[in-house]
Amino acid sequence: MSPAPPRPRLAALAIAVGLVLADSSIVVLALPEIYRQLDTSVAGVTWVLVSFNLVIALTAVPAAHLARRVGPGRAAAVGLAVFAGAGLACAASSQLSTLIAARCVQALGGAAAVTAVLELLPATVGSERRAATVWAAAGATGAALGPAIGGLLTQLVSWQSIFLVQVPIALVAAVPILAVARHEAATGVLSAELRRTGRPHLLANLALAMVSAAIAAALFLLVLLLIEGWALSPIGAALVVSVMPLSALLGSRSGGFVPDAKSRAAAGALLVSGGLGGLALLPKATIALTLPPQILVGVGLSLVLSALTETALSGRAPQAIHGGWTISARHAGVVIGLLALTPIFTADIAQQRHDAIDAGTAVILDSKVPPLTKIDLAQRIEDRLEGERGKVPTIGPAFDPLPSDPAEREAVVQLREELQDQLDRGATHAFSASFGLAALLGLAALLPIGLARRVEL
Amino acid sequence: MSAERDRGFALVVGSAIVSLLLVGAYLAAGGSSYAPAKTQNPCKPRPWRNPEGLQQLAEQFSLSALDGAACELGVSRETLARALATPAARERFAKRYGIGEAELAKAIRAGLLRAVDDAERAGALNPLIADPLREAVRSIPLPEAIELVRDARTLLDNLQSFLGPAQSLLEQFLP
Numbered sequence: 258m259s260p261a262p263p264r265p266r267l268a269a270l271a272i273a274v275g276l277v278l279a280d281s282s283i284v285v286l287a288l289p290e291i292y293r294q295l296d297t298s299v300a301g302v303t304w305v306l307v308s309f310n311l312v313i314a315l316t317a318v319p320a321a322h323l324a325r326r327v328g329p330g331r332a333a334a335v336g337l338a339v340f341a342g343a344g345l346a347c348a349a350s351s352q353l354s355t356l357i358a359a360r361c362v363q364a365l366g367g368a369a370a371v372t373a374v375l376e377l378l379p380a381t382v383g384s385e386r387r388a389a390t391v392w393a394a395a396g397a398t399g400a401a402l403g404p405a406i407g408g409l410l411t412q413l414v415s416w417q418s419i420f421l422v423q424v425p426i427a428l429v430a431a432v433p434i435l436a437v438a439r440h441e442a443a444t445g446v447l448s449a450e451l452r453r454t455g456r457p458h459l460l461a462n463l464a465l466a467m468v469s470a471a472i473a474a475a476l477f478l479l480v481l482l483l484i485e486g487w488a489l490s491p492i493g494a495a496l497v498v499s500v501m502p503l504s505a506l507l508g509s510r511s512g513g514f515v516p517d518a519k520s521r522a523a524a525g526a527l528l529v530s531g532g533l534g535g536l537a538l539l540p541k542a543t544i545a546l547t548l549p550p551q552i553l554v555g556v557g558l559s560l561v562l563s564a565l566t567e568t569a570l571s572g573r574a575p576q577a578i579h580g581g582w583t584i585s586a587r588h589a590g591v592v593i594g595l596l597a598l599t600p601i602f603t604a605d606i607a608q609q610r611h612d613a614i615d616a617g618t619a620v621i622l623d624s625k626v627p628p629l630t631k632i633d634l635a636q637r638i639e640d641r642l643e644g645e646r647g648k649v650p651t652i653g654p655a656f657d658p659l660p661s662d663p664a665e666r667e668a669v670v671q672l673r674e675e676l677q678d679q680l681d682r683g684a685t686h687a688f689s690a691s692f693g694l695a696a697l698l699g700l701a702a703l704l705p706i707g708l709a710r711r712v713e714l
Numbered sequence: 715m716s717a718e719r720d721r722g723f724a725l726v727v728g729s730a731i732v733s734l735l736l737v738g739a740y741l742a743a744g745g746s747s748y749a750p751a752k753t754q755n756p757c758k759p760r761p762w763r764n765p766e767g768l769q770q771l772a773e774q775f776s777l778s779a780l781d782g783a784a785c786e787l788g789v790s791r792e793t794l795a796r797a798l799a800t801p802a803a804r805e806r807f808a809k810r811y812g813i814g815e816a817e818l819a820k821a822i823r824a825g826l827l828r829a830v831d832d833a834e835r836a837g838a839l840n841p842l843i844a845d846p847l848r849e850a851v852r853s854i855p856l857p858e859a860i861e862l863v864r865d866a867r868t869l870l871d872n873l874q875s876f877l878g879p880a881q882s883l884l885e886q887f888l889p
Binding site: 514515516519520521523527528530531532534535539540541549550553612614616617620622635636638640679682685686 | 725729748749790
């Protein structure tokens with residue numbers, strides 16, 4: 258019995274990697290919807306992301322060892338089946354705790370599949386170096402595309418559809434891999450290939466963790482800013498953040514002109530930090546101003562993730578184990594980024610909400626609107642603030658209906674604009690410190706990248 | 715090998731320049747100061763705008779009273795203004811800041827006294843009206859005090875219509 262032909266098998270393996278690694282970020286745009294439907298807190302809903310990344314970080318290396326023991330074809334097929342089954346459980350969850358538990362199981366299956374695939378790729382593409390490139394590119398593409406796809410599905414169908422869509426894709430990808438598993442069972446060829454495991458590339462993996470923390474922050478914070486801060490719909494936010502994967506595609510093409518992986522890694526880290534620095538210093542609450550920073554982050558992430566993954570895998574055997582280390586480092590970075598920044602930005606949101614409301618009240622008190630209109634407006638705004646407790650308020654409806662007197666109407670409209678400006682300022686500024694810290698994390702990654710230039714581990 | 719190294723170096727330098735340009739451009743466009751406007755310390759005196767007519771006088775009076783009461787309670791004028799908007803808002807405010815009815819009443823009376831002083835100092839309130847107003851404010855119950863902060867027109871109107879003729883009479887006899 259022979260394994261599946263190379264082309265469908267390559268497609269299946271790349272899809273499996275892309276699908277699993279997209280899952281670390283695919284729910285980002287659905288988080289506000291999950292937050293509302295499951296009636297939880299911002300910190301609580303973050304665990305839908307954190308749990309998946311944490312379990313992958315902890316189990317990627319053991320899963321790679323297991324894959325080599327039981328055969329990568331079998332491990333990948335079982336991993337994808339577990340991933341799909343847990344996806345169904347995620348979609349059926351009506352409570353945050355069950356959703357998080359299902360996400361943990363999904364991560365277990367994902368870790369097994371994605372590390373086993375790296376062991377299967379060399380036989381499909383002809384060399385370990387080419388396998389590492391394909392594997393890294395599929396992972397970077399999945400991670401970059403995840404949020405946009407998740408946003409589209411959330412808006413067009415529901416957040417549950419994100420998990421349901423993954424089920425048939427995972428099963429289709431598992432079909433050619435099953436053929437490999439049957440081949441393994443028939444020939445027992447892989448048990449003969451067990452080799453001693455070398456040390457992981459410490460500096461490349463450390464840099465991967467730092468950069469991944471910065472990139473996760475970029476995606477997560479930008480989505481929250483767009484949806485919760487600027488009141489965009491998930492589909493609107495998905496369109497806006499799709500600039501990042503498009504730029505990542507551009508970056509992956511231009512990266513081919515520079516074979517030196519360490520230069521690409523340093524350039525990528527600089528671009529990610531520059532983009533995050535731009536997001537920390539947005540001079541106005543306008544979508545257009547998020548585009549240049551996103552382009553920098555997108556190009557940067559494709560350069561740095563693929564360069565560091567290739568460096569971590571280069572000349573190291575077995576590939577699955579070292580691939581497991583890179584997966585572990587990336588997801589640990591995501592977890593650290595989310596856990597470190599969540600308390601900072603939730604505190605900042607609360608503070609900025611308070612400051613913005615105070616500034617808006619000052620605008621009302623000092624405005625030229627007649628006192629009785631002010632009192633009436635103050636009451637309606639207070640009601641809205643109470644109704645949208647804990648969130649950045651949408652103030653527009655508090656001004657409806659507008660006064661019939663033209664002069665008073667004009668004064669009220671001007672007041673509404675000034676008030677909205679204060680709220681926009683608060684919503685945008687609430688994310689500045691977190692984006693700034695993420696930019697510093699990206700810059701800090703230059704240290705291990707720079708050291709790796711001289712000390713080749 | 716050297717060309718490869720040059721391309722790598724150019725990529726790193728180019729990335730650094732592009733990143734710095736973006737950050738510099740956003741800084742120059744005011745990115746570091748794009749935040750909600752800071753509210754003024756209520757304990758600091760605010761310029762009293764020249765009120766024309768009863769409505770403006772009443773409004774200026776209310777703002778001054780809010781400043782005075784907020785200063786007394788150690789909160790912003792804006793926070794107190796929202797707290798006085800509805801009874802439910804007042805309850806939430808009292809719970810959040812641990813302020814009882816008596817403390818709130820005392821602070822609002824202090825605020826109203828400051829408003830009378832400010833109005834008198836600005837020449838917007840005649841001393842003949844200011845003194846009885848102070849007396850009234852010292853013993854005013856909380857609901858009326860809040861109403862006075864929200865809209866002082868009725869009281870000022872009543873005082874002026876009552877004391878206005880008396881003032882004209884006094885002015886005729888006094889040098």
